[in-house]
Amino acid sequence: MLQEPFSKGNSQIHRLDPRFKVVFATVYAFVVALSNSFPALIAALIFSFALICLCRLDFLEVAKRVALVNGFIIFLWLVVPLTYDGQSIFYLGPFGVSREGVLVSARITLKSNAILLAFIALIASNTVATLGNALGRLKVPEKIIYLLLLNYRYIFVMEEEYRRLLRSASIRGFRPSSNLHTYKTYAYLIGILFVRAANRAERVYKAMLCRGFSGRFYSLHEFSFSRLDWIWLIVMTIAIIGLEVLEWVKIA
Amino acid sequence: MHISEGVLSGPVLISGIALAAVGVAVGLKKLDYDRIPRAAILSASFFVASLIHVPIGPSSVHLILNGIIGLILGWGAFPVILVALTLQAMLFQFGGITTLGVNTVIMALPAVFCYYLFGRLVGRQPCIALSAAFVCGALSVFLSAVMVGLALTFTDENFLKVSYLVVTAHLPVMIIEGIITAFCVAFLKKVQSDMLPE
Numbered sequence: 001m002l003q004e005p006f007s008k009g010n011s012q013i014h015r016l017d018p019r020f021k022v023v024f025a026t027v028y029a030f031v032v033a034l035s036n037s038f039p040a041l042i043a044a045l046i047f048s049f050a051l052i053c054l055c056r057l058d059f060l061e062v063a064k065r066v067a068l069v070n071g072f073i074i075f076l077w078l079v080v081p082l083t084y085d086g087q088s089i090f091y092l093g094p095f096g097v098s099r100e101g102v103l104v105s106a107r108i109t110l111k112s113n114a115i116l117l118a119f120i121a122l123i124a125s126n127t128v129a130t131l132g133n134a135l136g137r138l139k140v141p142e143k144i145i146y147l148l149l150l151n152y153r154y155i156f157v158m159e160e161e162y163r164r165l166l167r168s169a170s171i172r173g174f175r176p177s178s179n180l181h182t183y184k185t186y187a188y189l190i191g192i193l194f195v196r197a198a199n200r201a202e203r204v205y206k207a208m209l210c211r212g213f214s215g216r217f218y219s220l221h222e223f224s225f226s227r228l229d230w231i232w233l234i235v236m237t238i239a240i241i242g243l244e245v246l247e248w249v250k251i252a
Numbered sequence: 253m254h255i256s257e258g259v260l261s262g263p264v265l266i267s268g269i270a271l272a273a274v275g276v277a278v279g280l281k282k283l284d285y286d287r288i289p290r291a292a293i294l295s296a297s298f299f300v301a302s303l304i305h306v307p308i309g310p311s312s313v314h315l316i317l318n319g320i321i322g323l324i325l326g327w328g329a330f331p332v333i334l335v336a337l338t339l340q341a342m343l344f345q346f347g348g349i350t351t352l353g354v355n356t357v358i359m360a361l362p363a364v365f366c367y368y369l370f371g372r373l374v375g376r377q378p379c380i381a382l383s384a385a386f387v388c389g390a391l392s393v394f395l396s397a398v399m400v401g402l403a404l405t406f407t408d409e410n411f412l413k414v415s416y417l418v419v420t421a422h423l424p425v426m427i428i429e430g431i432i433t434a435f436c437v438a439f440l441k442k443v444q445s446d447m448l449p450e
Contacts, residue, residue, distance in 0.1 A: 009274040029349040108259050111257065119348050124345060143331070148335045158296045163301075183431045187434075198444065
């Protein structure tokens with residue numbers, strides 16, 4: 001159920017310095033999110049798509065994720081054009097489909113997908129452990145990194161725990177349906193999951209103290225800024241300036 | 253519950269980040285180093301629990317559980333939810349970088365609010381405790397949906413109708429969450445009452 005399918009690979013993008021990828025992805029996401037002109041947004045989508053191609057990821061897997069995230073976009077397309085004020089292009093029964101509503105929906109679709117693809121290429125191409133270390137080097141508060149890494153480590157344990165509980169429930173004849181018994185069973189299942197998590201935390205923390213834990217995770221991973229990073233730094237800076245130009249030209 | 257990337261306007265995104273930063277700062281301040289493993293492992297269990305799909309009629313909903321997260325962690329809900337959303341983005345690509353602040357506030361603010369409102373009541377006799385837990389679970393989801401609506405409406409007044417739809421669509425989820433939170437609190441009171449606020 002829980003996997004990081006995009007973190008494996010040996011493409012140029014996978015080999016870039018994670019700190020650089022995090023910084024660039026953040027700047028890029030904000031630039032795209034705040035752009036409004038169609039040329040800029042289409043250019044952004046093409047650039048993000050190029051990043052995905054360069055990442056050489058499993059296309060089917062990427063397509064699946066993109067389709068899932070676009071659920072909300074479909075909802076917007078169903079509602080916004082019908083409810084947005086503006087001049088109607090045509091009528092669906094009693095509802096006018098507004099031109100502005102269609103434009104807003106199209107803009108959101110482009111933005112959302114451009115940012116998503118860039119996120120998959122630049123951020124999801126790291127493992128969570130690498131991301132945690134990179135964020136640590138970028139001066140994100142230590143406690144957050146600590147929470148992130150420990151949380152990530154135990155998600156898999158908790159998932160296993162949950163599956164075990166669900167298995168034993170179904171062996172005892174539990175079949176989920178819409179009734180109070182089902183909700184009660186799930187609630188108790190979640191409750192015992194929390195209790196076990198809390199008790200496990202006690203043991204884990206004691207074990208960590210026994211091993212000399214002093215509140216810091218040390219990473220042996222050295223990040224280095226290579227020539228490849230410099231080349232990409234230039235490429236990505238140009239991309240961002242290009243997007244800003246496209247956005248600005250529209251306004252002028 | 254989250255808003256996708258590319259929907260909200262600059263001012264809304266920035267206010268979300270500012271509010272989330274304050275909440276996370278308070279949460280981290282209250283979370284000593286030796287309490288972090290507990291918060292982290294509990295948040296791993298919240299993460300897994302929020303993946304559970306509960307049947308409702310012909311369809312199913314996934315749990316949000318921010319009410320009970322608030323009851324168990326108080327202000328710690330802010331950093332824990334921030335981290336959970338980061339992991340959600342990493343593992344499923346739901347949400348993302350620009351909306352991280354807004355989404356954290358959407359989930360965590362109702363959690364903290366419900367902690368202050370219902371934290372005391374949950375420790376009382378079963379009848380009061382269960383009603384409080386039900387309202388806590390339902391109200392936290394309702395407030396989250398309202399905040400999604402507010403974020404959308406502040407972005408563009410024309411999203412008002414979308415916002416009404418979002419809130420309406422969450423009404424069944426509210427009831428399920430209320431029931432699950434009530435049973436869950438009853439269970440925790442019996443099994444490990446020190447997990448709930450005094």
